[in-house]
Amino acid sequence: MKILFINDKGYAKGGSQIYLFQIAELLKKRGHNILIVSSSRTEDMKILSDVQYKYFPPKTILKIINNFFNSWAYITTKNTLKNFKPDIIHYNYILNQASPSVIFAGAIPIHPR
Numbered sequence: 001m002k003i004l005f006i007n008d009k010g011y012a013k014g015g016s017q018i019y020l021f022q023i024a025e026l027l028k029k030r031g032h033n034i035l036i037v038s039s040s041r042t043e044d045m046k047i048l049s050d051v052q053y054k055y056f057p058p059k060t061i062l063k064i065i066n067n068f069f070n071s072w073a074y075i076t077t078k079n080t081l082k083n084f085k086p087d088i089i090h091y092n093y094i095l096n097q098a099s100p101s102v103i104f105a106g107a108i109p110i111h112p113r
Contacts, residue, residue, distance in 0.1 A: 002033045004086035008097040010038030010049030016093040021048055035084050037077060039097035051080050055097060066099055074101035081106060
């Protein structure tokens with residue numbers, strides 16, 4: 001099965017991210033094809049996600065706008081869906097960087113089943 005994970009951060013810091021990378025690894029070991037999309041935020045940590053969208057630092061006007069709809073996350077997710085064609089999309093933690101835009105990107109099917 002092809003599974004797309006979407007998360008705000010692409011590094012293993014904090015419970016949400018640690019959970020995401022552990023479950024992705026377990027699913028890979030069971031033969032599933034996994035792809036992880038996250039922001040490009042690093043905090044000087046190794047990025048573990050496969051695809052990244054643009055990160056905006058807090059307290060900037062673009063960050064405030066992107067809290068409601070992050071067009072970079074939307075476009076990245078839409079392109080990833082088109083190329084990867086997942087069977088399942090798992091939205092893990094998306095309310096800081098990704099925004100609800102990634103839900104909209106995944107709501108309209110790209111390819112017929």
